[in-house]
Amino acid sequence: MEIEVYRTSGGKFLLTIGRLDIELLEDDANDLKAKLEMVDWLEGLLALDEDELEDFREDMLVLITEAKVEMTPREKGLATQFMKGEYTKATLRNILEVGMKTDIEATRRIANKYIT
Numbered sequence: 001m002e003i004e005v006y007r008t009s010g011g012k013f014l015l016t017i018g019r020l021d022i023e024l025l026e027d028d029a030n031d032l033k034a035k036l037e038m039v040d041w042l043e044g045l046l047a048l049d050e051d052e053l054e055d056f057r058e059d060m061l062v063l064i065t066e067a068k069v070e071m072t073p074r075e076k077g078l079a080t081q082f083m084k085g086e087y088t089k090a091t092l093r094n095i096l097e098v099g100m101k102t103d104i105e106a107t108r109r110i111a112n113k114y115i116t
Contacts, residue, residue, distance in 0.1 A: 003036050005029050034104065037111075038096050044115030045092050052114055053087045059110045060095050067102040 006014045013029035015022045017036065024032065045056065061083060071079060078094035099107035 003033050005033055034100055037108070038093065038100070041096055041111040041115055042089060042092055045087075045111070046089065048114060054085070056110070056114050057082060057085070057087075057095075059113070060099055060107075063099055063106050063110065064095070064102055069098060069102045071098060 002016075002018060004016045006016070008014050008023065012023050013026050015024055015029045015032060022029075022032075045053070048056065064079070075094055075098055078091050079098065081088075082091040082095050096107065096111065099110070
C-alpha cells in the first residue's frame with residue numbers, strides 16, 4: 001500500500017493512501033502513517049520462513065538492547081517471547097512498536113530489509 005504525506009498551506013497534512021485522501025494535524029498524520037506501515041510489515045513478516053524470522057529477530061534485538069528502551073510489563077513479556085523465537089502476530093507487533101519508539105527510521109530499515 002502506497003502511503004504519502006503532504007503539507008497543506010493551512011498547516012495541516014494530507015495523508016494519501018491509495019485513492020483515499022485524509023487531512024490531519026501533523027502528529028496525527030505521522031501516527032497514522034506509522035500504524036499503516038506496521039500493518040504492511042506484519043503481513044510481510046508473518047509470511048517469512050523461520051531462518052528469515054531469526055535474522056529479523058537478531059536485528060531488532062540489537063536495535064532495542066543498544067538503545068536500552070524502557071518497556072511496560074506487557075511489552076517485556078512479549079519481547080521475552082519474541083527473544084525465545086515465538087513469532088506470533090502479537091510478539092511481532094510488539095517488537096515493531098517498541099522498535100518504533102526506539103528509532104523509527106532504524107525500524108523502517110530493518111523491516112523493509114526483510115519485506116519485499
